[in-house]
Amino acid sequence: MSDSAAAGAERLTEADIRQLIQDIVGGEPDVPDYGSTVLSLEDMRAQVQREQHLVDSELRSKDPAFVMTDGGVRRVHAQSCFHVRHVIDREEAWRYVLAGPCRVRDLGFVQKMPKILNRTEVEALNSYVTCQACSPTLDHTRKVWSINAGKPMRSVSFGVHHIGREIFTPDGGSLGVLVSHQRTIVEAGVRSITVTSETTIEGDGSEMYVVAPKD
Numbered sequence: 001m002s003d004s005a006a007a008g009a010e011r012l013t014e015a016d017i018r019q020l021i022q023d024i025v026g027g028e029p030d031v032p033d034y035g036s037t038v039l040s041l042e043d044m045r046a047q048v049q050r051e052q053h054l055v056d057s058e059l060r061s062k063d064p065a066f067v068m069t070d071g072g073v074r075r076v077h078a079q080s081c082f083h084v085r086h087v088i089d090r091e092e093a094w095r096y097v098l099a100g101p102c103r104v105r106d107l108g109f110v111q112k113m114p115k116i117l118n119r120t121e122v123e124a125l126n127s128y129v130t131c132q133a134c135s136p137t138l139d140h141t142r143k144v145w146s147i148n149a150g151k152p153m154r155s156v157s158f159g160v161h162h163i164g165r166e167i168f169t170p171d172g173g174s175l176g177v178l179v180s181h182q183r184t185i186v187e188a189g190v191r192s193i194t195v196t197s198e199t200t201i202e203g204d205g206s207e208m209y210v211v212a213p214k215d
């Protein structure tokens, strides 16, 4: 996966942006108009400060704290790792927007808030991998959810409730998180396109995968 794809996965969705605008303008009961709401630099800076305060207090309350970015495989970092600096430092996470003309649509470039977990919370995840750069001290370097507990299913049976869950080959190879699945009828039969955070697989729909349970 390229760096830009990894960064893209951490960017805000439209629903996140609406929530963010609501946070910035003070939580009005009506959702502000996405297109015409004007945000001042001061209001945005206040939001950045709120986010930084939240991150700092979580880091303090979970010592040692482990950090995951939102999107893709669950890669766990030590809080000092340079790979998570751009999400822990909220000024950095907002850099593009704060430097620009404060357009609402640029909020999509804000990096999502990090997930900050203590050791017990990390070990309770059904799967994770540790970052090779900062190698946080945990029970596993690669914890794979017990694949034997799940029955393989054909890709044509994927539904919306499988989106966002980690998927594996039947022999336990991680394919990342399911992003989308498309099936179309073609002359030769079914064309099935499975997109994960790590790869894209095309087939006739008979490809088998194991889907991890929801956490």
Ligand SMILES: [Zn+2]
Residues within 6 Å of the ligand: 076, 077, 078, 081, 082, 083, 084, 131, 132, 133, 134, 135
């Ligand atoms: Zn790291």
